[in-house]
Amino acid sequence: MQLVCVLERQIFDFLGYQWAPILANFVHIIIVILGLFGTIQYRPRYITGYAVWLVLWVTWNVFVICFYLEAGDLSKVIYI
Template sequence: MGCCTGRCTLIFLCTLQLLTSLERQIFDFLGYQWAPILGNFLHIIIIILGLFGTIQYRSKYIVVYSIWTALWVAWNVFIICFYLEVGGLSKDTDYMTFNISMHRSWWREHGPGCVRREVPPPTTRGLEDHAYISVTGCMVEFQYLEVMHSSLQILLALVGFVYACYVISVFTEEEDSFDFIGGLDSYTYHHSPQKTSHVQLKPVYLSK
């Protein structure tokens, strides 16, 4: 009963992680955030691997999933520190795009209540002017939306790690129990024919 409950819970958690990761991947693509896109892609692959291992009773796949969840927590902690500008980090740098573009989070201009306007630069230079983006009226700042996304991922990863360890321990106990029973069966199988043949070879004396 415990195995079934833990296994079903882990399947539910993997499914929930998969859905939230796909949602996050879409918005990271819209914002051209290449580092999170790569991380989300690896995360989705490992989730599918862990889901397969849980359904097919493959503890090795679940071990890979549990190790990755620890790395995933560390990555999301870094993202939180990045957007909250902890430890000298700045959300205005191009770390998330590998310094190959100046794109920012999609939520910066499209958050709840945000009004996006293109305004001219302070000094005009004729036809070569570049428009600047002005964003006002946001109900929640984009960095806090990113922090909430990462916090949700950390929560799901921690709960998934706990249940993955539990399911691995249960699977290991069942495998050890199965090998023990199989060993007894093989012993009986190899030795019972000898006893039978010994009985058959006994001489039989008939009374006259």
């Protein structure tokens, strides 16, 4: 499910000029695949790497969502 969502977002990013999200999505796809192989073959290093990446990925996505919704002290307006 996670891989399908990232592939869908990758397609929409290719329609625009957002190259950083395209690279981040590509790295995420590779790490999800490695996590799946680690789970199937029970390789603890792959599973640990996937778990760490997943925490970072969710944290980044929560930050971006809060930034665009201007939750709390996060604001797109810079006060001088």
